[in-house]
Amino acid sequence: MKAAIIKKYGDVNELEVTDIDKPAIKADEVLVENKSTSINPIDYKARQGLLQSMFPWQFPVVLGWDLAGKIVATGDQVIDFKVGDEVFARPDIDVKGINGAYAEYTAVKADKLALKPENISFEEAAAVPLAGLTALQMLRQLNLVAGQKILIQAGAGGVGIYAIQLAKKMGAFVATTASPNNHELVKSLGADLVIDYHKTPIQKILSNYDAVLDTVGDIEHGIDVLKSGGHFVTISSTLTDAQKQITDKHVMTGWLKPNGQDLAILADAISSNQLKIVIDSVYPFTTKGIRSAHERSETHHSRGKVIVKIKD
Numbered sequence: 605m606k607a608a609i610i611k612k613y614g615d616v617n618e619l620e621v622t623d624i625d626k627p628a629i630k631a632d633e634v635l636v637e638n639k640s641t642s643i644n645p646i647d648y649k650a651r652q653g654l655l656q657s658m659f660p661w662q663f664p665v666v667l668g669w670d671l672a673g674k675i676v677a678t679g680d681q682v683i684d685f686k687v688g689d690e691v692f693a694r695p696d697i698d699v700k701g702i703n704g705a706y707a708e709y710t711a712v713k714a715d716k717l718a719l720k721p722e723n724i725s726f727e728e729a730a731a732v733p734l735a736g737l738t739a740l741q742m743l744r745q746l747n748l749v750a751g752q753k754i755l756i757q758a759g760a761g762g763v764g765i766y767a768i769q770l771a772k773k774m775g776a777f778v779a780t781t782a783s784p785n786n787h788e789l790v791k792s793l794g795a796d797l798v799i800d801y802h803k804t805p806i807q808k809i810l811s812n813y814d815a816v817l818d819t820v821g822d823i824e825h826g827i828d829v830l831k832s833g834g835h836f837v838t839i840s841s842t843l844t845d846a847q848k849q850i851t852d853k854h855v856m857t858g859w860l861k862p863n864g865q866d867l868a869i870l871a872d873a874i875s876s877n878q879l880k881i882v883i884d885s886v887y888p889f890t891t892k893g894i895r896s897a898h899e900r901s902e903t904h905h906s907r908g909k910v911i912v913k914i915k916d
């Protein structure tokens with residue numbers, strides 16, 4: 605099968621579409637014929653070798669943590685899904701470097717899958733798992749409830765687009781940061797207050813917030829805008845010892861835990877038109893296409909999700 609691999613860590617030129625063996629499935633896995641995948645910042649961080657302590661992979665590595673496609677085989681223990689189901693997932697890349705989503709086929713644990721909503725395309729479905737699950741789980745970690753005020757950094761980013769909509773759905777007041785060209789977009793997703801972070805530091809206009817979802821590493825200022833007892837989570841940086849010791853506010857790091865049940869919650873919201881998907885761009889599944897998709901993500905200014913279309 606065709607897969608995009610890296611043989612060592614490095615820049616985009618390490619990415620190459622080539623032929624490798626189709627993965628075998630275990631009893632609790634299904635084989636998905638992928639139609640689309642998407643790029644997340646973790647992809648280029650992993651490609652650059654920045655996550656080696658977390659992922660001690662053997663080379664070559666098939667990257668990619670988002671997939672949408674059709675099940676073509678199921679393991680003996682799989683009861684909730686069948687051949688022919690259209691699904692999406694945030695799969696786990698194996699220590700052997702296999703089972704990433706930049707491939708025509710991926711073996712995925714059944715508990716990571718959810719049925720793809722029928723009202724969206726495979727490109728749109730591939731835009732959801734990693735970023736959507738992160739948004740859902742971080743709002744939960746922040747204990748967000750109706751009537752509270754939350755700051756969501758980078759509203760036009762992959763996580764931000766979902767976090768804004770899910771926070772609004774929960775009844776929160778949402779402030780977000782974005783460049784001027786994205787203000788209309790984030791308002792259309794429900795943001796109540798939009799800050800051009802190039803001109804106005806968040807701490808100049810926000811105070812007494814209940815929650816902050818930090819996606820950009822602006823930790824000190826994010827903590828500043830919280831009220832006493834408020835909740836802060838960063839998904840893009842680490843806390844200093846002093847920040848870990850803050851006692852009058854809940855200051856945390858957050859890490860996505862992929863699972864099919866939460867993905868099914870997102871699927872329901874999409875099916876009932878309560879969650880929109882924003883696509884920045886779609887690239888072909890070629891060496892040039894996958895390299896360009898990484899380059900686009902690495903600008904830090906993609907608007908929504910960067911997609912790679914694997915197959916019609």
Ligand SMILES: NC(=O)c1ccc[n+]([C@@H]2O[C@H](COP(=O)([O-])OP(=O)(O)OC[C@H]3O[C@@H](n4cnc5c(N)ncnc54)[C@H](OP(=O)(O)O)[C@@H]3O)[C@@H](O)[C@H]2O)c1
Nearest residue numbers: 645646738758760761762763782783786839840859860905
């Ligand atoms: N811990 C976890 O489990 C987890 C899960 C998912 C993601 N992450 C991390 O979270 C971060 C965000 O991920 P993502 O997928 O949302 O990234 P993304 O899609 O690449 O984010 C792009 C957006 O970031 C905005 N942006 C860039 N610099 C900014 C700044 N200084 N202030 C405010 N906005 C800024 C840009 O907005 P404008 O163009 O409008 O400026 C752009 O729309 C990444 O570091 C990623 O690795 C962690």
